[in-house]
Amino acid sequence: MLRLPQFTLERPTTIEEAIQLVADANGRGRFLAGGTDLIPNLKHEFIEADVVVALGGIEALRGIEVTAEGGLSIGPLTSLVDIAESADVQRIAPALAQAVGTIAGPQHRQMGTIGGNVMLDTRCQWINQSHFWRSSLGFCLKKDGSACHVVEGGKRCVAAASNDSAPALATLAATLDFQKAPTEYGNGKRTLAFDELFKADGAWNKKVSADELLTRIHIPATPVGHKGGYAKLRMRGSIDFPLLGVAARLDVDGEGVIEHADIVVIALQARPLRVRKASALLVGAKLGAASYDDALAAVMVAAYEQCHPLPNIPGDHEWRQEMVPIYVKRALAAAIA
Numbered sequence: 001m002l003r004l005p006q007f008t009l010e011r012p013t014t015i016e017e018a019i020q021l022v023a024d025a026n027g028r029g030r031f032l033a034g035g036t037d038l039i040p041n042l043k044h045e046f047i048e049a050d051v052v053v054a055l056g057g058i059e060a061l062r063g064i065e066v067t068a069e070g071g072l073s074i075g076p077l078t079s080l081v082d083i084a085e086s087a088d089v090q091r092i093a094p095a096l097a098q099a100v101g102t103i104a105g106p107q108h109r110q111m112g113t114i115g116g117n118v119m120l121d122t123r124c125q126w127i128n129q130s131h132f133w134r135s136s137l138g139f140c141l142k143k144d145g146s147a148c149h150v151v152e153g154g155k156r157c158v159a160a161a162s163n164d165s166a167p168a169l170a171t172l173a174a175t176l177d178f179q180k181a182p183t184e185y186g187n188g189k190r191t192l193a194f195d196e197l198f199k200a201d202g203a204w205n206k207k208v209s210a211d212e213l214l215t216r217i218h219i220p221a222t223p224v225g226h227k228g229g230y231a232k233l234r235m236r237g238s239i240d241f242p243l244l245g246v247a248a249r250l251d252v253d254g255e256g257v258i259e260h261a262d263i264v265v266i267a268l269q270a271r272p273l274r275v276r277k278a279s280a281l282l283v284g285a286k287l288g289a290a291s292y293d294d295a296l297a298a299v300m301v302a303a304y305e306q307c308h309p310l311p312n313i314p315g316d317h318e319w320r321q322e323m324v325p326i327y328v329k330r331a332l333a334a335a336i337a
């Protein structure tokens, strides 16, 4: 049995208290939302914390609102099940509702939150293991070691971003509000475009630090002809993390002609990958017409050529690459359906 290391648990009721508590821990503090990822990682001892700040008592972090412009404003503490089942999310941001509905299993979606999913740590078959297991290999450069077991001689961790919501939020052009304790240099608040959040380093794949609290997720209004879909490759139909996840966006005009297309893939590398060349091929094609079938065939080839899975997560990486075009096709079919 894996034991949970000792830490102090704090239960603030305001954002200001929460960010101050993490700031006071001098790099040894962590926010706790549903705990479905943080708690296993603390048990595996590749995340260490002296102070864990539970967010559950902060009402300001909950809820889904439709904005005056017809977009969405989502509190990061909103549960995954509430996102997946929200009629507003299904209508305005269908890819997000679909993606979140595939996360883990029903109990995890009750406990897990959208904020915890956005801020999810990367995954690798060499790190998501017990301390004892990792010690037998001399650890790795993500934590306590100096070598990467995925890329021989690699100097940077390539653990995979595995959050199902990420590609959907990327196609939806979401923005994220963050807040940390104020300093003499500023009030600690900033807003990032979703595309700006991630960097290509699996050791910590975010451009914000662990003391920055995600306080709101904004999704701009989507046009009348908006269609979004998500397709996920995994071993079992439930519980498993993605071996590949594809979010697709199509905005079509009144005649069914595609005006804007976007495809973003997760679980390849440390950050979501936008397959720009592939999605550009869809613009101008008409749904249900031969032009769409021709574009789809070209999109599948282009996506295959741009996506290069690594042996970082379970599942043969060459097989995962063969699955790329199939899951691109399924994500587009889910959007059109």
Ligand SMILES: Cc1cc2nc3c(=O)[nH]c(=O)nc-3n(C[C@H](O)[C@H](O)[C@H](O)COP(=O)(O)OP(=O)(O)OC[C@H]3O[C@@H](n4cnc5c(N)ncnc54)[C@H](O)[C@@H]3O)c2cc1C
Binding pocket: 030, 031, 032, 033, 034, 035, 036, 037, 038, 039, 040, 055, 076, 077, 080, 102, 103, 104, 105, 108, 111, 112, 113, 114, 115, 116, 117, 118, 119, 120, 121, 162, 163, 164, 165, 212, 213, 214, 215, 239, 240, 241, 242
């Ligand atoms: C068996 C199993 C299967 C799973 N399958 C999937 C899957 O298929 N797809 C998937 O995407 N995930 C999966 N997960 C991971 C997890 O359940 C989800 O990602 C969930 O959304 C995490 O949310 P949480 O609230 O539990 O986050 P927590 O575990 O509480 O936190 C996760 C991380 O986010 C940080 N954090 C949380 N909230 C905030 C905030 N507001 N601001 C800043 N930082 C914050 C925490 O400090 C921590 O680093 C699985 C987990 C398990 C145990």
Ligand code: SF4
Binding pocket: 124, 125, 126, 127, 140, 141, 142, 143, 147, 148, 149, 150, 151, 156, 157, 158, 159, 202, 203, 312
């Ligand atoms: S990608 Fe390499 S460094 Fe990163 S967790 Fe896996 S083995 Fe460790």
